[in-house]
Amino acid sequence: MTLLQLEKVSRRYPIGNPVFGLRSFLTAVDQVSLEVRKGETTGVVGESGCGKSTTGRLALGLEQADSGHVLFEDKQLAAADTREWRAKRQRMQLVYQDTLAALDRRMTIGDLIAEPLVIHDIGDRASRQQRVLDLLYAVGLSEHHRALYPHQLSGGQRQRVVLARALAPSPSLLVCDEPVSALDVSVQAQIVNLLVDLQQELGLGILFISHDLRVVRHVSDRIVVMYLGQVVEHGRADTVIDQPMHPYTQALVSAMPKLPGGFDHYLPLPGEPPSPTERPSGCPFHPRCHLAKDICRQTQPELLPLGPERRVSCHLVSNP
């Protein structure tokens, strides 16, 4: 069952100074389509600034799309801060990267986890207490942590608290934005395992955003690869990573050192991801693409289907 569907969603931000008439726009998210199914994970990968977090905020309705549609549980998402949206928001929660700043340091862990229940007016005092306790155990903490403050926990423990808060209102969808990026690999493995277990237990749909291809491959059923605000490749996780078709995906996969094996399959990719304010003509990847032809510099390739659940946006892949 499709839980979340983004259909050609775009988001632009104004840049420059309007007073001097220099107003222009950068397109942070450009016609992005993706879906998350119940009990499944869709991973979003790409380098810094490619629009992953903006896509996540659009999915949650925290940001309004300039064009396109966001459908949650088959209904178009209502505008933020309406009553209808708040009712839906309860069913879709954000798991963000833990930073000490993100959790109110004057609140106890127990109160932090109970807060979404209070906001959404779920249960009474006693039932909330019980729910907090259940959640603490569900994320691998214990009653002992209830009275502590965020700074008294380790980074991994705080990430568990962030997860418990997101799970409190019994969501059907989690949007996880770099949930393990700040953690040591040992602790990262704890949280990734926990997320996988909770998903199985609760049938959650997850939109998993990360720049770390290894982690995304590990948790995802399908993967969306973004470059400069656009989806350049989409498909089942195994096929996208094991047989990438878009030249950018191929480069991204080859830049991930194998263990063992290192860079023995490295495909050289020059340059760095450009800023969306300097979007190249035609295919946005053409200045870095070793296969680029004239058509790539002039015409933007379309994201075309290539087999079941596979879509690739590249002239040479669709017209070899």
Place this chain on the structure above:
Amino acid sequence: MNPMLNAFQTNSANAALFTSHDVAAPRKRPILTVNDLTVSFSGVPVLHGVDLTVDKGEAIGIVGESGCGKSVTWRAVLGLLPKSAEVKGEARLDGFNLAGASQSKLEQVRGGRIAMIFQDPASALNPVHRIGAQITEALRLHRGLTSASARAEARRLLDQVGIPDATSRLNAYPHELSGGQNQRVMIAIALAGEPELLVADEPTTALDATVQAQILLLLKTIQRDTGMGLVMISHDLAAVAAICDRVCVMYAGRIVEAAPTHTLLNAPQHPYTRDLIGAIPPSDGPRVRLTAIPGAPPHGGLPPGCAYAPRCQSADAACAMTGPDMRTISARHVVRCLRVADGTRQ
């Protein structure tokens, strides 16, 4: 053709250079020997006796969870720790003990015989000076080059680190360059003194995936081409293993295992090394459940016995009582674990 493209095509042509298999080369002469290095901050010990050597032209990796002492070890070697740090032990560079040497002696060594680069290149560079001036300053300081010869050498260095259009880039300010390009500039400055050893502390952690690979391979190429030693500090075992000949695994202020990369990956002996490898999601093959190491590394004081005992799946009663010594199990393979020492682990 774009010169940078060129540089990287050269890399791919040399792809065989970058496999992680060990070459059975004879050992070279050690350039740096660290003996029983300990560091405490205001009486709290954080390094509990580190021993290691770096051979001439060798690339070694230092891995471990955050806080295990990777950076402190090398900052102690280079005399870069604050005054509150109490450093004991030896770090010999050709017989000269760096640990405890005077700042003026150290200043001659730093940037000259040993150079260091850090995670955040933007903050290590001076924002108000053009990068050309920053490179020529290093050339003046460490090689006595001035004016035209310094500028020519600065251009060559920028070329070497893969910055296209070196002549015009010399006039750029750090904020005009990307994160990856600033890291290339830092590497150029580090190379200015023709160091025998380059210590890179998380040099790619702040960079994007494709840029991270570029910089790692650049460091490897330079290390091979110049024959300098390379110490690559990182929490990312896969990145370290990809470019280093040998890897040292640190835990709680000690090295717990060190071996040639191929051996460490294929026959790790210390439970911590095995757990670290098991925690990393594989890049291909079937998806297996990750090894989640319970708990966290100790803070401040160590538990009695083996420091890893509270988290170790192989621990038995003895582990909580006796701290294991370092044991050599083959030519360049050392392990600090009781179960390995008594032969229960293979």
